[in-house]
Amino acid sequence: MAPRTITPFGPQHPVLPEPIQLKLTLEDEKVVDVMPAIGYGHRGIEKACELNEYPKNIYLCERICGICSCIHGITYCEVVESLWPMDIPPRAKYLRTIFSEMSRTHSHLLWLGLLADAFGFESMFMQYWRIREKVLDLLELTAGHRVTQSVSIIGGVRRDIDADMKKHCIEVLKDVRKEVEALSNVLVNDYTVKARTIGKGVLSYDQAIALGCCGPHLRASGVKEDCRMQGYLAYGDLSFEPVVASGGDSYSRAAVRIGETIQAIDLQLEALGKMPEGEIAAKVKGNPPANEATMRVEQPRGEVFYYAKGNGTRNLERLRVRTPTYANIPSLLVMLPGCEMADVPIIVLSIDPCISCTER
Amino acid sequence: MGIIATSRLKSPWIMHFDNSSCNGCDIEVLACLTPLYDIERFGIVNMGNPKHTDVLVVTGPVNRRTARVLKNLYDQIADPKMVIAVGTCSISGGVFHNCYNVLGGVDKVIPVDVYIPGCAARPEAIIDGVVMALQKLAKLQGVAL
Numbered sequence: 001m002a003p004r005t006i007t008p009f010g011p012q013h014p015v016l017p018e019p020i021q022l023k024l025t026l027e028d029e030k031v032v033d034v035m036p037a038i039g040y041g042h043r044g045i046e047k048a049c050e051l052n053e054y055p056k057n058i059y060l061c062e063r064i065c066g067i068c069s070c071i072h073g074i075t076y077c078e079v080v081e082s083l084w085p086m087d088i089p090p091r092a093k094y095l096r097t098i099f100s101e102m103s104r105t106h107s108h109l110l111w112l113g114l115l116a117d118a119f120g121f122e123s124m125f126m127q128y129w130r131i132r133e134k135v136l137d138l139l140e141l142t143a144g145h146r147v148t149q150s151v152s153i154i155g156g157v158r159r160d161i162d163a164d165m166k167k168h169c170i171e172v173l174k175d176v177r178k179e180v181e182a183l184s185n186v187l188v189n190d191y192t193v194k195a196r197t198i199g200k201g202v203l204s205y206d207q208a209i210a211l212g213c214c215g216p217h218l219r220a221s222g223v224k225e226d227c228r229m230q231g232y233l234a235y236g237d238l239s240f241e242p243v244v245a246s247g248g249d250s251y252s253r254a255a256v257r258i259g260e261t262i263q264a265i266d267l268q269l270e271a272l273g274k275m276p277e278g279e280i281a282a283k284v285k286g287n288p289p290a291n292e293a294t295m296r297v298e299q300p301r302g303e304v305f306y307y308a309k310g311n312g313t314r315n316l317e318r319l320r321v322r323t324p325t326y327a328n329i330p331s332l333l334v335m336l337p338g339c340e341m342a343d344v345p346i347i348v349l350s351i352d353p354c355i356s357c358t359e360r
Numbered sequence: 361m362g363i364i365a366t367s368r369l370k371s372p373w374i375m376h377f378d379n380s381s382c383n384g385c386d387i388e389v390l391a392c393l394t395p396l397y398d399i400e401r402f403g404i405v406n407m408g409n410p411k412h413t414d415v416l417v418v419t420g421p422v423n424r425r426t427a428r429v430l431k432n433l434y435d436q437i438a439d440p441k442m443v444i445a446v447g448t449c450s451i452s453g454g455v456f457h458n459c460y461n462v463l464g465g466v467d468k469v470i471p472v473d474v475y476i477p478g479c480a481a482r483p484e485a486i487i488d489g490v491v492m493a494l495q496k497l498a499k500l501q502g503v504a505l
Contacts, residue, residue, distance in 0.1 A: 066384025129394035
């Protein structure tokens, strides 16, 4: 048996924009054991949410994660609305759906770029991020900011999409769809990409369920499970069907995310077409009553779960957030042992780790 | 002086460290490197190794666990070095100011040369901040930018 060495991977590592440490036990170049060490990004947002008033928490919850910020804000608003419970106008539901899908598009394009960068395909990284800028411009036009939109308020949304914006959005989205399809053709069919990703970090159907994985990571192992199937917001009215792949390896995870990017664009186009006229926000008076509520929403990385408990005052008594990466990290302990040191970045990246979500 | 000082200004290498930010500024720092903003035209390359680095770009508020890591990275960078704090929370703690695990801005731990406000800071602002840091470095070395 070769001597064993323990190598730290992170907390500052070029492939990860965020701090997480993996203690890898190596036998020569082969990984035999892995121990994740998290906690570098912990701020204490859940506790801080108890100190602020209800509307101010939207801004704090959005900053749990900057990539899926819009969806965090929407989920917080949804869970607080169900403390009353109150109804929001149908147009607001559609607008929230459109903003969610827009941020999913930009998040998946970001990930596809980072994946290309992880195996050294830098020009593809640049191409994906070039396309992503178009989606960010749309978010800036409609929601008001590139990354942290704060577009959702309790009772509805803050900004409307008017006829001119709608026309422009449809034009740009169709253009983006064409470009994503053309570029993803390369990613799916390229010999080198296949050699680097097929069979790397395999997670079987049973393992994915036993470890409680979620999101595209779970669907890449063949499990047809997506929170959007519940039909929250306007998803019930749209033609939504989860994207599933069966390989369970890094290649399948990329394929699922490419499928979801294109699906997200289609959902936006459909929602823009079907969007009813009317108010964009309901009037909210007073504080929510003493009550408990939960909400499950599909983020780009998987299922996010919010629990809120109100006590009739201006502040929440308790807010609990369960984020998708926290559920997906245990799968690294199954996927990494047996792989080579050089494949570690791709496998770690394939779960789309979002550390600031995980640690809050 | 001379060629070393000049070339330091013509191709500053940056290293990005995320304290405990929300990712918003991190993806904007990365967006600066990609085709639309392309700060490589100033000779700026993103590095992962602190010993290769001239400019340390820090995002997010310092918390109790990253303070030691940040200090460690800063000490490894060779002089002359510049530190840029990107985003409101790296300046003062921002929206996280009353979180129990947050110590505050980056300047609680290491000296900062340029502060870039914004939540998240826009790529245009980040580019402006990097250029300001270079001007400061030029002045420090007594050469023209």
